[in-house]
Amino acid sequence: MEYTLTTLSRVEQSPATLELAPALADSALALSSHRLRAAPLEIHEPEHDSFLYVVAGAGLLTVGVERADLEVGSGGLVLAGERAAVESGPGELVLLQATIGPDSDRHAPLGARELVVGVDRASASQAIGARSFRVLFGPHNGSTRATLFVGYLPPGRAPWHYHLYDEIVWVPEGPGRVHRRSSDEPLDAGAAFRLRPREVHIVENSSPDRELAVLGIFTPAGSPAAAYLAEQ
Secondary structure, three states, rough: OOOOOOOHHHHHOOEEEEEEEOOOOOEEEHHHHHOOOOOOEOOEEEOOOEEEEEOOOOEEEEEEOOEEOOOOOOOOEOOOOOOOEEEEEEEEEEEEEEEOOOOOOOOOOOOOOOEEEEEEHOOOOEEEOEEEEEEEEOOHHHOOOOEEEEEOOOOOOOOEEEEEEEEEEEEEOOOEHHHHHHHHEOOOOOOOEOOOOOEEEEEEEEEOOOOOEEEEEOOOOOOOOOOEEEEO
């Protein structure tokens, strides 16, 4: 199975910074994309943690005196109050940034903090049915506010279900659909959508023969497998 998300999406053709899921008054989560070439991305959020995820290119993340390489399929963690910089390598670096505000629940830390994690190094677990996921960041490695993971969906759809957490999902490559009780939306390359706590839904892989990968960010931190079946 190919775990690294190498597909380039419409984020590449976006402006230098694009809001994919803008901040809401009643949500601690927001998601944006950045295209970096010459000037670095400076991050200093006094109250917000940041997850970073590389869509295309390569670069370097510096937090204080620590440095780590960034490559496609790797995620980075910058905690509230830290000063960080992301520099692109040769060519352009396309980067997602998810911010997590102070109103999110804080999980007890379960392990030492990591700066950068590649999805190919993250441990695999099962979710609903044949679906699986790999957690890049969570309480086990320094993120007590939220969890960052890559999920893998086989062709087809899961049953109606919901989660207790607040979530933003980004799709590097379709085709897919997100079904809600009152709507049905296509998921093409670069699509982003929110799932609010207890919102009943189905994320469908519309491909007849290819796995669909999705990037998820949710709070409170925990396991992506924590799902509850809903009435049909």
